[in-house]
Amino acid sequence: MIRNEKGFSYPLTFCVLLLAFVVLSIHFELYISEKRIIKESVTMLKQEYYFLSAMQWTEELFLQEDHGEVSGVYSFSDGEVSYHSVKVADSLYRVTFNLAMKNLPEITGFGYYDKELKKMIKWNEKN
Known part of the structure:
Protein backbone atom coordinates (compact mmCIF):
# COMPACT_ATOMS: atom_id res chain seq x y z
CA MET A 1 0.00 0.00 0.00
CA ILE A 2 2.87 2.40 0.67
CA ARG A 3 4.28 1.97 -2.83
CA ASN A 4 0.92 2.54 -4.54
CA LEU A 45 -0.05 66.84 -1.12
CA LYS A 46 -1.38 68.84 -4.09
CA GLN A 47 -4.15 70.26 -1.93
CA GLU A 48 -1.67 71.28 0.76
CA TYR A 49 0.66 72.81 -1.83
CA TYR A 50 -2.19 74.78 -3.44
CA PHE A 51 -3.33 76.14 -0.08
CA LEU A 52 0.23 77.03 0.95
CA SER A 53 0.98 78.78 -2.35
CA ALA A 54 -2.29 80.71 -2.24
CA MET A 55 -1.61 81.76 1.33
CA GLN A 56 1.92 82.95 0.51
CA TRP A 57 0.77 84.87 -2.58
CA THR A 58 -2.03 86.47 -0.56
CA GLU A 59 0.48 87.54 2.10
CA GLU A 60 2.55 89.20 -0.63
CA LEU A 61 -0.60 90.86 -1.95
CA PHE A 62 -1.41 92.24 1.50
CA LEU A 63 2.11 93.66 1.73
CA GLN A 64 1.65 95.44 -1.61
CA GLU A 65 -1.94 96.64 -1.08
CA ASP A 66 -2.77 99.59 1.16
CA HIS A 67 -6.55 99.33 1.41
CA GLY A 68 -6.54 95.79 2.85
CA GLU A 69 -9.46 93.77 1.53
CA VAL A 70 -8.45 91.62 -1.42
CA SER A 71 -10.11 88.90 -3.45
CA GLY A 72 -9.41 86.88 -6.56
CA VAL A 73 -8.56 83.47 -7.97
CA TYR A 74 -5.29 81.55 -8.27
CA SER A 75 -5.23 78.93 -11.03
CA PHE A 76 -3.17 75.74 -10.86
CA SER A 77 -2.78 72.78 -13.18
CA ASP A 78 -5.33 70.57 -11.39
CA GLY A 79 -7.56 73.15 -9.73
CA GLU A 80 -8.01 76.68 -8.56
CA VAL A 81 -8.13 78.55 -5.27
CA SER A 82 -10.47 81.49 -4.85
CA TYR A 83 -9.89 83.85 -1.94
CA HIS A 84 -11.75 86.69 -0.28
CA SER A 85 -10.72 88.79 2.71
CA VAL A 86 -12.90 90.44 5.35
CA LYS A 87 -11.73 92.92 7.96
CA VAL A 88 -12.26 91.50 11.46
CA ALA A 89 -10.43 94.10 13.56
CA ASP A 90 -8.28 97.16 12.97
CA SER A 91 -5.24 95.18 11.88
CA LEU A 92 -6.75 91.69 11.48
CA TYR A 93 -8.23 90.23 8.29
CA ARG A 94 -9.89 86.85 7.79
CA VAL A 95 -9.10 85.39 4.38
CA THR A 96 -11.35 82.61 3.10
CA PHE A 97 -9.76 80.19 0.63
CA ASN A 98 -11.92 77.82 -1.45
CA LEU A 99 -10.06 75.04 -3.26
CA ALA A 100 -11.82 73.37 -6.19
CA MET A 101 -10.06 70.41 -7.79
CA LYS A 102 -11.19 68.07 -10.54
CA ASN A 103 -13.60 65.33 -9.36
CA LEU A 104 -13.19 66.29 -5.68
CA PRO A 105 -15.43 68.18 -3.26
CA GLU A 106 -14.59 71.81 -2.56
CA ILE A 107 -12.42 72.47 0.51
CA THR A 108 -12.55 75.69 2.51
CA GLY A 109 -9.70 77.12 4.55
CA PHE A 110 -9.52 80.23 6.70
CA GLY A 111 -6.38 82.27 7.29
CA TYR A 112 -6.01 85.22 9.61
CA TYR A 113 -3.64 87.96 8.46
CA ASP A 114 -2.25 90.52 10.91
CA LYS A 115 -1.25 93.82 9.31
CA GLU A 116 1.02 94.77 12.21
CA LEU A 117 2.97 91.49 12.14
CA LYS A 118 2.69 91.37 8.34
CA LYS A 119 2.01 87.63 8.19
CA MET A 120 -0.66 84.98 8.53
CA ILE A 121 -1.02 84.16 12.20
CA LYS A 122 -3.61 81.36 12.13
CA TRP A 123 -4.89 78.71 9.72
CA ASN A 124 -8.03 76.55 9.87
CA GLU A 125 -9.42 74.06 7.37
CA LYS A 126 -13.07 73.12 7.11
CA ASN A 127 -13.78 69.81 5.43
Whole structure:
Protein backbone atom coordinates (compact mmCIF):
# COMPACT_ATOMS: atom_id res chain seq x y z
CA MET A 1 0.00 0.00 0.00
CA ILE A 2 2.87 2.40 0.67
CA ARG A 3 4.28 1.97 -2.83
CA ASN A 4 0.92 2.54 -4.54
CA GLU A 5 1.14 6.07 -6.08
CA LYS A 6 -2.01 6.02 -8.25
CA GLY A 7 -3.85 9.35 -7.97
CA PHE A 8 -1.10 11.03 -5.93
CA SER A 9 0.05 13.62 -8.49
CA TYR A 10 -3.34 15.25 -9.12
CA PRO A 11 -4.07 16.33 -5.51
CA LEU A 12 -0.45 17.46 -5.06
CA THR A 13 -0.54 19.52 -8.27
CA PHE A 14 -3.90 20.98 -7.32
CA CYS A 15 -2.62 22.03 -3.88
CA VAL A 16 0.50 23.64 -5.36
CA LEU A 17 -1.55 25.56 -7.93
CA LEU A 18 -4.07 26.63 -5.29
CA LEU A 19 -1.27 27.84 -3.02
CA ALA A 20 0.34 29.78 -5.89
CA PHE A 21 -3.02 31.36 -6.75
CA VAL A 22 -3.59 32.45 -3.14
CA VAL A 23 -0.09 33.97 -2.88
CA LEU A 24 -0.48 35.82 -6.18
CA SER A 25 -3.92 37.14 -5.25
CA ILE A 26 -2.55 38.46 -1.92
CA HIS A 27 0.29 40.24 -3.74
CA PHE A 28 -2.13 41.66 -6.30
CA GLU A 29 -4.39 43.01 -3.54
CA LEU A 30 -1.39 44.64 -1.82
CA TYR A 31 -0.34 46.19 -5.13
CA ILE A 32 -3.82 47.64 -5.69
CA SER A 33 -3.94 49.01 -2.14
CA GLU A 34 -0.52 50.65 -2.51
CA LYS A 35 -1.56 52.28 -5.80
CA ARG A 36 -4.72 53.66 -4.17
CA ILE A 37 -2.75 55.03 -1.19
CA ILE A 38 -0.20 56.66 -3.50
CA LYS A 39 -2.95 58.33 -5.52
CA GLU A 40 -4.65 59.66 -2.38
CA SER A 41 -1.31 60.88 -1.00
CA VAL A 42 -0.53 62.75 -4.21
CA THR A 43 -3.96 64.39 -4.11
CA MET A 44 -3.54 65.45 -0.47
CA LEU A 45 -0.05 66.84 -1.12
CA LYS A 46 -1.38 68.84 -4.09
CA GLN A 47 -4.15 70.26 -1.93
CA GLU A 48 -1.67 71.28 0.76
CA TYR A 49 0.66 72.81 -1.83
CA TYR A 50 -2.19 74.78 -3.44
CA PHE A 51 -3.33 76.14 -0.08
CA LEU A 52 0.23 77.03 0.95
CA SER A 53 0.98 78.78 -2.35
CA ALA A 54 -2.29 80.71 -2.24
CA MET A 55 -1.61 81.76 1.33
CA GLN A 56 1.92 82.95 0.51
CA TRP A 57 0.77 84.87 -2.58
CA THR A 58 -2.03 86.47 -0.56
CA GLU A 59 0.48 87.54 2.10
CA GLU A 60 2.55 89.20 -0.63
CA LEU A 61 -0.60 90.86 -1.95
CA PHE A 62 -1.41 92.24 1.50
CA LEU A 63 2.11 93.66 1.73
CA GLN A 64 1.65 95.44 -1.61
CA GLU A 65 -1.94 96.64 -1.08
CA ASP A 66 -2.77 99.59 1.16
CA HIS A 67 -6.55 99.33 1.41
CA GLY A 68 -6.54 95.79 2.85
CA GLU A 69 -9.46 93.77 1.53
CA VAL A 70 -8.45 91.62 -1.42
CA SER A 71 -10.11 88.90 -3.45
CA GLY A 72 -9.41 86.88 -6.56
CA VAL A 73 -8.56 83.47 -7.97
CA TYR A 74 -5.29 81.55 -8.27
CA SER A 75 -5.23 78.93 -11.03
CA PHE A 76 -3.17 75.74 -10.86
CA SER A 77 -2.78 72.78 -13.18
CA ASP A 78 -5.33 70.57 -11.39
CA GLY A 79 -7.56 73.15 -9.73
CA GLU A 80 -8.01 76.68 -8.56
CA VAL A 81 -8.13 78.55 -5.27
CA SER A 82 -10.47 81.49 -4.85
CA TYR A 83 -9.89 83.85 -1.94
CA HIS A 84 -11.75 86.69 -0.28
CA SER A 85 -10.72 88.79 2.71
CA VAL A 86 -12.90 90.44 5.35
CA LYS A 87 -11.73 92.92 7.96
CA VAL A 88 -12.26 91.50 11.46
CA ALA A 89 -10.43 94.10 13.56
CA ASP A 90 -8.28 97.16 12.97
CA SER A 91 -5.24 95.18 11.88
CA LEU A 92 -6.75 91.69 11.48
CA TYR A 93 -8.23 90.23 8.29
CA ARG A 94 -9.89 86.85 7.79
CA VAL A 95 -9.10 85.39 4.38
CA THR A 96 -11.35 82.61 3.10
CA PHE A 97 -9.76 80.19 0.63
CA ASN A 98 -11.92 77.82 -1.45
CA LEU A 99 -10.06 75.04 -3.26
CA ALA A 100 -11.82 73.37 -6.19
CA MET A 101 -10.06 70.41 -7.79
CA LYS A 102 -11.19 68.07 -10.54
CA ASN A 103 -13.60 65.33 -9.36
CA LEU A 104 -13.19 66.29 -5.68
CA PRO A 105 -15.43 68.18 -3.26
CA GLU A 106 -14.59 71.81 -2.56
CA ILE A 107 -12.42 72.47 0.51
CA THR A 108 -12.55 75.69 2.51
CA GLY A 109 -9.70 77.12 4.55
CA PHE A 110 -9.52 80.23 6.70
CA GLY A 111 -6.38 82.27 7.29
CA TYR A 112 -6.01 85.22 9.61
CA TYR A 113 -3.64 87.96 8.46
CA ASP A 114 -2.25 90.52 10.91
CA LYS A 115 -1.25 93.82 9.31
CA GLU A 116 1.02 94.77 12.21
CA LEU A 117 2.97 91.49 12.14
CA LYS A 118 2.69 91.37 8.34
CA LYS A 119 2.01 87.63 8.19
CA MET A 120 -0.66 84.98 8.53
CA ILE A 121 -1.02 84.16 12.20
CA LYS A 122 -3.61 81.36 12.13
CA TRP A 123 -4.89 78.71 9.72
CA ASN A 124 -8.03 76.55 9.87
CA GLU A 125 -9.42 74.06 7.37
CA LYS A 126 -13.07 73.12 7.11
CA ASN A 127 -13.78 69.81 5.43
